[in-house]
Amino acid sequence: MSTFRELTVGEITDNPFRLIGDDWALVTSGTEERFNTMTVSWGGVGIMWGKPVAFTFIRPQRYTFEFMENNEYFTMSFFDESQRDALKFCGSRSGRDCDKVKETGLTPAFTDEGVPYFEEARLVLVCKKMYSQFLNEESITDCESVAKWYNDDYHKMYISEIVKVLQKN
Numbered sequence: 593m594s595t596f597r598e599l600t601v602g603e604i605t606d607n608p609f610r611l612i613g614d615d616w617a618l619v620t621s622g623t624e625e626r627f628n629t630m631t632v633s634w635g636g637v638g639i640m641w642g643k644p645v646a647f648t649f650i651r652p653q654r655y656t657f658e659f660m661e662n663n664e665y666f667t668m669s670f671f672d673e674s675q676r677d678a679l680k681f682c683g684s685r686s687g688r689d690c691d692k693v694k695e696t697g698l699t700p701a702f703t704d705e706g707v708p709y710f711e712e713a714r715l716v717l718v719c720k721k722m723y724s725q726f727l728n729e730e731s732i733t734d735c736e737s738v739a740k741w742y743n744d745d746y747h748k749m750y751i752s753e754i755v756k757v758l759q760k761n
């Protein structure tokens with residue numbers, strides 16, 4: 593298995609729209625002893641408070657949500673097409689009911705800070721939470737586009753500093 597090298601956010605050449613919207617990512621949070629992972633395809637990357645950040649949106653009913661709430665760091669792992677089935681699995685089954693690592697065959701790895709990610713990833717963003725806030729009905733300005741996505745289960749938005757970027761090759 594090839595190893596990761598560390599790069600700066602400025603060296604990432606992926607198109608962020610394709611990376612998040614089409615490739616999808618696994619958001620993984622927790623400790624070496626206890627962690628969970630789930631698929632995301634909404635969110636973004638950019639600059640906030642002078643730092644490179646990831647914007648992540650997690651509904652409160654996800655098992656991953658409690659890990660996001662209880663841990664300072666999480667990762668976003670991006671894969672090539674060979675892991676599409678694993679991402680479909682992690683986006684349709686809950687870690688409350690199954691062992692996603694066992695079922696997908698993905699190999700957990702841990703950063704120096706002990707943050708979980710996956711060996712099979714081609715790109716990993718290590719994220720440190722800076723700000724989180726629930727979206728809410730009062731703040732919707734385009735009801736037609738937005739309200740249909742909700743049944744009183746508004747995402748919580750996390751703005752997180754991208755503290756490390758790991759890439760293969």
Ligand SMILES: Cc1cc2nc3c(=O)[nH]c(=O)nc-3n(C[C@H](O)[C@H](O)[C@H](O)COP(=O)(O)O)c2cc1C
Nearest residue numbers: 631632633634650651654655656683684685686687
């Ligand atoms: C392609 C795809 C994208 C998804 N994007 C998100 C997302 O951005 N936010 C979210 O809360 N759920 C998203 N989900 C749903 C979760 O991945 C799904 O509910 C998952 O089973 C939650 O697992 P957990 O209960 O183990 O945390 C997505 C699912 C798929 C298939």
